[in-house]
Amino acid sequence: MKRKxxxxxxxxxxxxxxxxxxxxxxxxxxxxxxxxxIHGGGRSATRMAERLGIESRMVDGRRITDSDTLxxxxxxxxxxxxxxxxxxxxxxxxxxxxxxxxxxxxIRAQKRPATTIDYGFVGDVEHADGDMxxxxxxxxxxxxxxxxxxxxxxxxxxxxxDTMAAETAKALASLYDVTLIYCFEHPGxxxxxxxxxxxxxxxxxxxxxxxxxxxxxxxxxxxxxxNAFNAIENGVKEVVITRAxxxxxxxxxxxxx
Amino acid sequence: MKRKxxxxxxxxxxxxxxxxxxxxxxxxxxxxxxxxxIHGGGRSATRMAERLGIESRMVDGRRITDSDTLxxxxxxxxxxxxxxxxxxxxxxxxxxxxxxxxxxxxIRAQKRPATTIDYGFVGDVEHADGDMxxxxxxxxxxxxxxxxxxxxxxxxxxxxxDTMAAETAKALASLYDVTLIYCFEHPGxxxxxxxxxxxxxxxxxxxxxxxxxxxxxxxxxxxxxxNAFNAIENGVKEVVITRAxxxxxxxxxxxxx
Numbered sequence: 001m002k003r004k005x006x007x008x009x010x011x012x013x014x015x016x017x018x019x020x021x022x023x024x025x026x027x028x029x030x031x032x033x034x035x036x037x038i039h040g041g042g043r044s045a046t047r048m049a050e051r052l053g054i055e056s057r058m059v060d061g062r063r064i065t066d067s068d069t070l071x072x073x074x075x076x077x078x079x080x081x082x083x084x085x086x087x088x089x090x091x092x093x094x095x096x097x098x099x100x101x102x103x104x105x106x107i108r109a110q111k112r113p114a115t116t117i118d119y120g121f122v123g124d125v126e127h128a129d130g131d132m133x134x135x136x137x138x139x140x141x142x143x144x145x146x147x148x149x150x151x152x153x154x155x156x157x158x159x160x161x162d163t164m165a166a167e168t169a170k171a172l173a174s175l176y177d178v179t180l181i182y183c184f185e186h187p188g189x190x191x192x193x194x195x196x197x198x199x200x201x202x203x204x205x206x207x208x209x210x211x212x213x214x215x216x217x218x219x220x221x222x223x224x225x226x227n228a229f230n231a232i233e234n235g236v237k238e239v240v241i242t243r244a245x246x247x248x249x250x251x252x253x254x255x256x257x
Numbered sequence: 258m259k260r261k262x263x264x265x266x267x268x269x270x271x272x273x274x275x276x277x278x279x280x281x282x283x284x285x286x287x288x289x290x291x292x293x294x295i296h297g298g299g300r301s302a303t304r305m306a307e308r309l310g311i312e313s314r315m316v317d318g319r320r321i322t323d324s325d326t327l328x329x330x331x332x333x334x335x336x337x338x339x340x341x342x343x344x345x346x347x348x349x350x351x352x353x354x355x356x357x358x359x360x361x362x363x364i365r366a367q368k369r370p371a372t373t374i375d376y377g378f379v380g381d382v383e384h385a386d387g388d389m390x391x392x393x394x395x396x397x398x399x400x401x402x403x404x405x406x407x408x409x410x411x412x413x414x415x416x417x418x419d420t421m422a423a424e425t426a427k428a429l430a431s432l433y434d435v436t437l438i439y440c441f442e443h444p445g446x447x448x449x450x451x452x453x454x455x456x457x458x459x460x461x462x463x464x465x466x467x468x469x470x471x472x473x474x475x476x477x478x479x480x481x482x483x484n485a486f487n488a489i490e491n492g493v494k495e496v497v498i499t500r501a502x503x504x505x506x507x508x509x510x511x512x513x514x
């Protein structure tokens with residue numbers, strides 16, 4: 001039987017509120033066994049870009065990353081957000097190690113080719129190194145991963161944190177029983193975002209098609225669920241989309257094959 | 258016989274010029290055996306602070322670090338400078354891993370108590386974990402260390418990079434034959450900064466006293482040499498202060514007991 005590990009993806013709204021972040025890190029510290037934290041930080045990046053007079057341009061929720069913007073996300077994701085989480089986890093007795101994809105070459109990506117849209121310095125993941133990550137985990141280290149990859153030619157690339165979480169989970173799936181928890185500010189995937197009682201407790205490939213066709217699921221939730229299915233269909237044992245106060249995975253929306 | 262490792266400290270002027278940095282990283286990649294790179298980045302931090310409208314206040318060359326300034330150095334040292342170096346080393350075949358003192362708790366510090374001067378969030382190193390660093394080195398990983406420490410209570414602290422280099426060298430001295438190279442834009446310690454032929458090839462404790470008394474060594478060079486003696490007197494085999502194009506340690510100023 002493979003050992004169980006937990007991968008938590010936490011989004012910007014939680015990371016950027018010190019009380020919410022503190023609560024999340026308390027819960028993360030209590031998770032037993034191997035664990036990985038993957039964080040966003042988009043709102044902080046947007047604010048920092050604003051302060052520096054750099055315009056933030058988004059297409060379908062994805063940031064156009066010119067070289068000035070790449071500097072901002074490198075600073076904010078790789079430095080400000082990542083290192084503060086690491087320091088706060090150390091204070092909670094978790095031996096955290098902050099990583100980007102460039103560190104120990106854990107996640108290599110390819111710069112997305114420009115088509116009708118040129119996303120700039122944005123990376124599509126080519127390879128996540130599960131062996132290297134597992135070496136850290138086996139030493140009792142908890143990797144804390146910022147949403148940055150590299151191309152192996154010296155360039156950092158901005159990469160969607162949900163995707164990084166799915167790729168990390170997939171890379172570790174042959175070595176561990178992986179539970180991947182996407183946590184954010186909602187109870188899970190909702191039929192009606194305004195109705196707290198409309199949580200969808202489970203989504204299968206089949207029910208997903210129906211939900212998409214009916215327009216129940218739309219917008220930014222689609223890539224998140226696509227990432228979840230990508231993980232499930234590549235050996236990840238369990239994917240849950242849930243609120244940050246429920247990272248034990250007992251609540252929220254369970255994505256199953 | 259202990260295995261030889263090399264610790265390179267590289268200052269801001271080199272780190273912040275892409276051609277100089279590229280050359281330095283080429284040379285770093287060619288160093289055989291275990292190696293650690295420790296970098297500064299003060300000028301970039303000052304520029305970024307300026308762009309953000311945050312005043313940089315220095316006392317005796319040390320930065321007063323209020324909470325806004327701590328954010329800036331966390332972004333610039335821990336993110337921008339560190340992660341770019343890591344990505345560029347990966348492109349050169351070096352399995353680099355970017356670290357602050359908080360990562361894996363490698364360098365813990367104490368916030369400097371306010372006396373006549375309150376330096377703010379500045380850390381004096383309490384403990385560098387040579388065992389943890391050597392575990393990385395034994396796995397073929399080259400740690401790249403940013404000048405940030407943490408207090409174990411969740412706070413990052415700004416810490417002088419020369420001091421971090423000396424403390425790292427000391428922590429590894431019981432495990433390895435450590436050579437510590439401080440490299441910067443000058444050929445070494447000079448009798449006359451304007452005369453390239455006035456290099457002092459070696460400094461002992463005794464000659465240092467004479468050089469200090471005669472005013473030959475002054476200003477920012479004093480803490481650098483104090484750090485070098487601190488390392489030498491705590492088991493580090495060799496300390497050299499030299500130009501960035503001579504990190505093989507054959508030139509420059511050798512500090513000896």
